[in-house]
Amino acid sequence: MSEEDAAPKPPPVPHANNKTRRMVMRSIAMGGAVVGASLFGFFPVLRKWTPRLRPPGAIAEADFLAACIKCGQCVQVCPVRAIYLGDLDEGFGVGVPYIPARDQACDFSCDAVQCVLACPTGALSHTVSKKEEVRMGLARLDRPNACLARKGEGYKGAARPAPFKGVHRYPEIDRWKPVKLAEYKYDLELCDLCVRECPVPNAISLEPMSKDPADKCKTPVVHQACVGCGMCEMICPTEPASIVIDIRRKWGDA
Amino acid sequence: MKLLTSLKIMLGAAPQRPASYTPEALAMQEAKRQVKGPERARQIREAHAEKHSNKWRNIRWATLITVNMIFVLSFGFDVQLVEGSLTASRVIGFHFADLNSAIQVMLAYKVILINLVIGTGTVLFLWWLLGGRTFCSWTCPYHLLAEIAEKVHLALAKRKMVVDYPLHRGSRSVLYVVFALLAVVSGYTVFESISPTGIVSRALIYGPGLAMVWVLGLLAYEIIFIRRMWCRYICPIGLTYGFVGAVSPLRVTYNMENCLNEGDCRKVCLVPHVLECTKKTYAEDVNVAIGADCTRCGLCIDACPTGSLKFEVKGLNKLL
Numbered sequence: 001m002s003e004e005d006a007a008p009k010p011p012p013v014p015h016a017n018n019k020t021r022r023m024v025m026r027s028i029a030m031g032g033a034v035v036g037a038s039l040f041g042f043f044p045v046l047r048k049w050t051p052r053l054r055p056p057g058a059i060a061e062a063d064f065l066a067a068c069i070k071c072g073q074c075v076q077v078c079p080v081r082a083i084y085l086g087d088l089d090e091g092f093g094v095g096v097p098y099i100p101a102r103d104q105a106c107d108f109s110c111d112a113v114q115c116v117l118a119c120p121t122g123a124l125s126h127t128v129s130k131k132e133e134v135r136m137g138l139a140r141l142d143r144p145n146a147c148l149a150r151k152g153e154g155y156k157g158a159a160r161p162a163p164f165k166g167v168h169r170y171p172e173i174d175r176w177k178p179v180k181l182a183e184y185k186y187d188l189e190l191c192d193l194c195v196r197e198c199p200v201p202n203a204i205s206l207e208p209m210s211k212d213p214a215d216k217c218k219t220p221v222v223h224q225a226c227v228g229c230g231m232c233e234m235i236c237p238t239e240p241a242s243i244v245i246d247i248r249r250k251w252g253d254a
Numbered sequence: 255m256k257l258l259t260s261l262k263i264m265l266g267a268a269p270q271r272p273a274s275y276t277p278e279a280l281a282m283q284e285a286k287r288q289v290k291g292p293e294r295a296r297q298i299r300e301a302h303a304e305k306h307s308n309k310w311r312n313i314r315w316a317t318l319i320t321v322n323m324i325f326v327l328s329f330g331f332d333v334q335l336v337e338g339s340l341t342a343s344r345v346i347g348f349h350f351a352d353l354n355s356a357i358q359v360m361l362a363y364k365v366i367l368i369n370l371v372i373g374t375g376t377v378l379f380l381w382w383l384l385g386g387r388t389f390c391s392w393t394c395p396y397h398l399l400a401e402i403a404e405k406v407h408l409a410l411a412k413r414k415m416v417v418d419y420p421l422h423r424g425s426r427s428v429l430y431v432v433f434a435l436l437a438v439v440s441g442y443t444v445f446e447s448i449s450p451t452g453i454v455s456r457a458l459i460y461g462p463g464l465a466m467v468w469v470l471g472l473l474a475y476e477i478i479f480i481r482r483m484w485c486r487y488i489c490p491i492g493l494t495y496g497f498v499g500a501v502s503p504l505r506v507t508y509n510m511e512n513c514l515n516e517g518d519c520r521k522v523c524l525v526p527h528v529l530e531c532t533k534k535t536y537a538e539d540v541n542v543a544i545g546a547d548c549t550r551c552g553l554c555i556d557a558c559p560t561g562s563l564k565f566e567v568k569g570l571n572k573l574l
Contacts, residue, residue: 023421023422027421027487030480030488031429035433035436038433038444038445038448045442062441062442063441067362067363067365067367069341069342069355069359069446070355070443070452070456071339072339072456073338076329076338077337085456087463087464088465088467092447094446094447094452094453095341095452095453095456118337118344120349120351120367120373121370122367122369
């Protein structure tokens with residue numbers, strides 16, 4: 001769609017004199033400018049300037065941007081405040097929710113996918129009723145050489161030390177109150193944080209790298225059950241994360 | 255017929271002087287014509303003896319701030335009284351959806367969404383009851399910012415530092431159609447990405463972002479060039495609620511009996527074309543209901559020195 005198509009037609013001029021003609025010209029210029037400004041939203045969307053991990057249940061991206069009414073009810077119900085709203089640099093994604101997984105992942109501690117239930121328009125589809133049905137993307141070992149498990153290394157201390165602000169619910173501590181990752185200390189002989197804290201059963205496991213039983217090195221392997229929530233990306237103690245979410249990638253996709 | 259005229263004027267037509275008058279209006283016009291010179295001057299002086307109050311403006315600002323603060327505090331303290339923002343929300347569990355946002359979403363997404371229909375139904379009824387564009391002046395946070403910008407504009411204009419360059423009021427109707435078509439053709443809610451109502455509402459609740467730069471730019475433009483540009487000539491939300499308010503029971507009415515036709519009301523009005531009846535010989539009856547585009551802001555009621563403008567609930571007088 002070009003801008004000319006969108007520019008408003010001149011309003012009818014009953015008795016045009018110079019003053020009203022100028023007013024009508026001004027009106028057309030203003031209309032064109034406002035419509036032009038609104039169309040800037042196309043750039044970030046079509047050029048994919050800001051790929052975003054959408055909350056659980058999000059329908060196909062183009063439909064999602066259309067169906068979302070930009071109210072932020074999903075933001076309000078999330079117990080770990082994992083959902084943020086898009087800004088002006090996201091074009092038509094202004095006010096549309098996303099999850100910055102590395103900073104705060106969705107750990108499904110709400111159990112019943114609260115954001116989906118909160119969505120008034122079905123942009124987060126109500127066909128999703130439990131965490132295992134969610135498909136936000138897929139985890140992928142992005143920097144295998146940095147992965148501590150693959151190096152056979154353990155991990156001591158907070159997975160993400162201060163000033164990291166992200167939180168996670170540890171059922172053994174308090175089912176209802178999330179704990180700051182910076183305040184939860186681990187002492188692991190072999191780092192298995194991505195597997196240990198994954199909220200979805202059978203989504204990821206550590207597999208031996210060689211047949212030698214003395215070899216401590218293991219590698220995280222992502223399975224089909226992975227929903228792409230981003231918990232592994234958030235908890236990964238290497239900087240930047242060794243494991244990341246491929247947004248909207250489905251099992252079997254290249 | 256009256257409704258049609260009121261809608262036409264809202265869409266951009268210039269208000270016309272009535273073709274005929276009721277006998278009562280004619281008689282009153284004649285009686286008022288007899289009052290001239292020193293007697294009229296005395297009436298005007300007497301009317302302006304008291305400084306006009308800001309009663310309705312204060313009540314309205316308090317309401318607007320309260321409504322928006324309920325949204326902010328409800329999330330801030332997690333009391334879940336109201337969830338969401340002005341584009342869509344849940345009020346104690348009931349779905350509310352802004353009419354214009356819901357229309358944009360359904361045009362872009364091309365699916366009728368049950369929750370949205372329920373939400374718009376609730377909102378439609380609420381704002382029909384309360385006067386349609388009442389949403390604008392009593393709830394929209396951008397309206398308040400624009401009112402402050404307008405004050406700055408007028409103060410600067412008084413010192414001849416800025417001049418208002420008015421636009422054609424039909425612009426809003428044209429833009430309404432353009433944004434509706436854009437939503438259908440592009441499949442995106444194009445208007446929502448620049449709507450200052452949504453942006454300011456979300457900025458209040460979830461914290462401001464870059465999008466506020468656009469809003470501040472708009473306000474600056476309104477101060478320097480075009481008085482109340484967004485609300486008067488652009489905003490489709492106003493037009494959507496204008497249609498709702500066209501048949502609303504709550505409205506402002508004009509009584510010509512004590513009116514001195516000075517036009518103080520039109521000077522403060524966001525949509526002065528609805529107050530055309532307050533001009534000499536422009537009221538076809540003694541009592542005239544103000545048209546659909548009126549935001550029920552009450553500035554004219556505050557400004558009127560003769561009490562000729564009042565809030566009225568249609569039919570309530572007969573009932574009581």
